[in-house]
Amino acid sequence: MKIPADDPRLKIKSVTINGERMPFEDAKISIMAPGLTFAANVFEGLRAYWNEEKQELFVFRMDDHLKRLLDSMKLLRFGEHPSIDILREHLLEDIRANGYKEDIYIRLQAFVDEWGNMTAKDPVSTSIVSYPRPRTDAFLTGRNFAVSSWRRLDDNASPPRAKAAGNYVNSRLAGMEAKESGYGGAIILTAAGKVSEGPGGCIFLTRNGVLITPGVTSGILESITRDSILRMAAEAGQGAETRDVDRTELYIADEIFYCGTGQEITPIVSVDRVPVGDGMPGKITKALQALYDNQVRDIAPEHQDWRTPVYRNQEDYLT
Numbered sequence: 001m002k003i004p005a006d007d008p009r010l011k012i013k014s015v016t017i018n019g020e021r022m023p024f025e026d027a028k029i030s031i032m033a034p035g036l037t038f039a040a041n042v043f044e045g046l047r048a049y050w051n052e053e054k055q056e057l058f059v060f061r062m063d064d065h066l067k068r069l070l071d072s073m074k075l076l077r078f079g080e081h082p083s084i085d086i087l088r089e090h091l092l093e094d095i096r097a098n099g100y101k102e103d104i105y106i107r108l109q110a111f112v113d114e115w116g117n118m119t120a121k122d123p124v125s126t127s128i129v130s131y132p133r134p135r136t137d138a139f140l141t142g143r144n145f146a147v148s149s150w151r152r153l154d155d156n157a158s159p160p161r162a163k164a165a166g167n168y169v170n171s172r173l174a175g176m177e178a179k180e181s182g183y184g185g186a187i188i189l190t191a192a193g194k195v196s197e198g199p200g201g202c203i204f205l206t207r208n209g210v211l212i213t214p215g216v217t218s219g220i221l222e223s224i225t226r227d228s229i230l231r232m233a234a235e236a237g238q239g240a241e242t243r244d245v246d247r248t249e250l251y252i253a254d255e256i257f258y259c260g261t262g263q264e265i266t267p268i269v270s271v272d273r274v275p276v277g278d279g280m281p282g283k284i285t286k287a288l289q290a291l292y293d294n295q296v297r298d299i300a301p302e303h304q305d306w307r308t309p310v311y312r313n314q315e316d317y318l319t
């Protein structure tokens with residue numbers, strides 16, 4: 001297959017499998033891996049942001065992502081796997097080996113490899129792929145969303161709290177439906193009809209100046225971006241509620257946005273063709289985007305422990 005000239009793959013010097021660096025083309029998994037057939041695969045998507053002035057790349061909330069990966073492995077009952085210290089080292093080494101000086105995305109996966117049945121726990125392999133990923137235009141322009149006809153997974157069926165590959169069948173169905181109907185994204189409701197989240201990110205809305213987001217028992221992934229937003233809002237004196245959200249609140253909200261590592265804070269400017277507010281990205285959304293950008297790029301001094309410098313020593317940075 002011909003790779004387009006602007007494909008990020010062309011900038012990858014090496015990827016990492018079980019701590020070993022190799023060209024992307026050489027990184028393979030077994031066709032009998034339970035991680036492939038039975039979705040015995042958990043993963044994380046992280047971002048690292050380039051600060052031009054400081055000539056440094058900062059991984060955002062790296063340890064929180066690694067901790068969530070370990071939680072996902074525990075939920076799926078994985079066998080022996082690398083420790084958080086080893087994973088941290090492999091991740092930073094992977095980025096350094098590629099020498100990126102721009103915003104990047106990192107996909108870290110852990111999966112049951114080689115040969116086995118549905119309940120196999122071992123051997124657990126890990127893969128790390130880092131590649132350039134600039135911010136999308138939708139950060140400024142926003143996107144049109146639709147409420148999906150698909151319902152969100154349930155904690156007692158395929159727990160969304162685990163960032164497990166199998167959960168993304170539900171996300172894919174909702175995402176494909178929205179895309180094929182001409183929308184930029186989907187909002188998925190729980191079986192009880194309350195707002196849950198999108199295929200790959202959480203949902204926030206504002207009503208009468210108050211920020212609102214569904215709670216962690218609404219079938220969502222416990223998003224690190226969502227947590228950062230709630231904490232930044234509290235520090236800025238922005239009122240916020242985590243509670244059940246009705247579908248009809250989406251149609252009368254003043255502002256709505258979608259959040260996650262990939263989409264950062266993307267304004268949602270309409271839902272089911274009903275304009276959100278005046279159909280433009282809202283004031284609170286824009287204020288949160290600015291706070292977020294200052295955090296991820298190490299412009300704001302607070303929360304230094306949210307950022308891990310890639311090329312400089314972490315100890316020097318924190319002191």
Ligand SMILES: Cc1ncc(COP(=O)(O)O)c(C=O)c1O
Pocket residue numbers: 045171197198199200201202220221222223224225226259260261262
């Ligand atoms: C289903 C789902 N919800 C929420 C999120 C946002 O999580 P985070 O902010 O930790 O990236 C993601 C992305 O990882 C996701 O896939």
